[in-house]
Amino acid sequence: MAWTAHTIIQNGRAIPFEDARIHPLSVGLAYGAAVFEGIRAYINPATGRLSVFRLEEHLIRLDQGIKFMRFDDPPSRDVLRQGVMDAIMANAPDDDCYIRLQVHIESRGSMATTGTVGWVCAAIPRERSTKRESGLAAGVSSWVRISDNTMPARIKATANYHAGRIATQQAKADGYDTPILLTREGKVSETAGACLFMVRDGVVITPARDSDILESVTRDTVLELARENGFTTQERRADRTELYVADEVFVCGTGQELLPVTSIDRLAVGDGKPGVITLRLQAAYESVVRGTTDAHAAWRTPVA
Ligand SMILES: Cc1ncc(COP(=O)(O)O)c(C=O)c1O
Incomplete structure (x- = not known):
């Protein structure tokens, strides 16, 4: 059965999915100052349990992006790892899920602005390619x-x-x-x-x-x-x-x-x-x- 995502994690807080917000003039949107990962979690057919595939490798690559972007005071790998788990568990999916983990500049500013940094993690259903x-x-x-x-x-x-x-x-x-x-x-x-x-x-x-x-x-x-x-x-x-x-x-x-x-x-x-x-x-x-x-x-x- 198709599940729907009702909860999203923004800066560590679980909030209703539709309530996630970022200002339209934030540097993350205005100048594209954002890095992200697309991650998948899969159900094992025998146990019915979900596991996230190669989570550490995704977190390492995200860290490389954060460093390269010169973000100030970014969330740690532990915080982001927990964010991924929280996003999945909050939605209790009964099928595979796709996870979008994104770190961006939340504040307004110039092109060279390096903070304030915010992050979001969503676990959503995603069809497989036809x-x-x-x-x-x-x-x-x-x-x-x-x-x-x-x-x-x-x-x-x-x-x-x-x-x-x-x-x-x-x-x-x-x-x-x-x-x-x-x-x-x-x-x-x-x-x-x-x-x-x-x-x-x-x-x-x-x-x-x-x-x-x-x-x-x-x-x-x-x-x-x-x-x-x-x-x-x-x-x-x-x-x-x-x-x-x-x-x-x-x-x-x-x-x-x-x-x-x-x-x-x-x-x-x-x-x-x-x-x-x-x-x-x-x-x-x-x-x-x-x-x-x-x-x-x-x-x-x-x-x-
Ligand atoms: C441009 C590009 N290349 C390759 C990949 C595959 O990367 P990964 O296997 O880490 O998902 C992606 C996935 O998002 C991508 O956007």
Whole structure:
């Protein structure tokens, strides 16, 4: 049964979901001074219990963003960890949930203002993609990926999603499900909201960390699962044309999970159906996030 979120945590206080407030002229909104994490918690089908997937890794990345943004007196990792747990427990979800944890500048001020810092944590239902089985139609975007010395993709800032949004809108206007973005040098980067993998001759390849990607928790998970499943992995720069000749392509991220890409620029990927290695990794991902395997128990934080 679909649950609804009725309570949100703002600056450590549980309040009705619709009552969360921030001033329209706050620096967080006016200049996009905000960093966030998208996290998922999954139900184990045998126990009916929820656990948060790779919570610590998300909290570490958020800390990196907070440091980079030079925020004054930010909430500690312990406070934010508790905020995630409180947001879930307050809503007593009976199904998987998606958690948005955001730290922003709450006060008004100039572009360079570094405080007052506020934070919010919401646990909400989120549908899974309808493209899990059929796969995505992707188009290589004419928009270029934001680069490290202008607007670093490594920092999960809300403002980065302006670039992702215009590429996504262009892709949809052109009839695709998702854009694939290239770096300024023309190498493959990622999509607007997920990392990208391809499979060539059985080797599982993903653009290297210096390809203007978000250092994705799911990407790291998939690399580990691929190695455990006996595949050779490569993190390296990748050419655009490799996308067209790859046997398989898929995207991954907390929100999108693991989705096959079945066409790029209207050219079929492989035989135009989700690839066998993609499906194997999708199944391995599903069992590790849900805890239907005992492997990687440390990746799952039980919700009390
Ligand atoms: C641009 C971008 N790349 C990659 C990802 C995947 O990151 P993660 O696996 O940590 O969710 C996301 C997820 O939000 C994203 O927005």
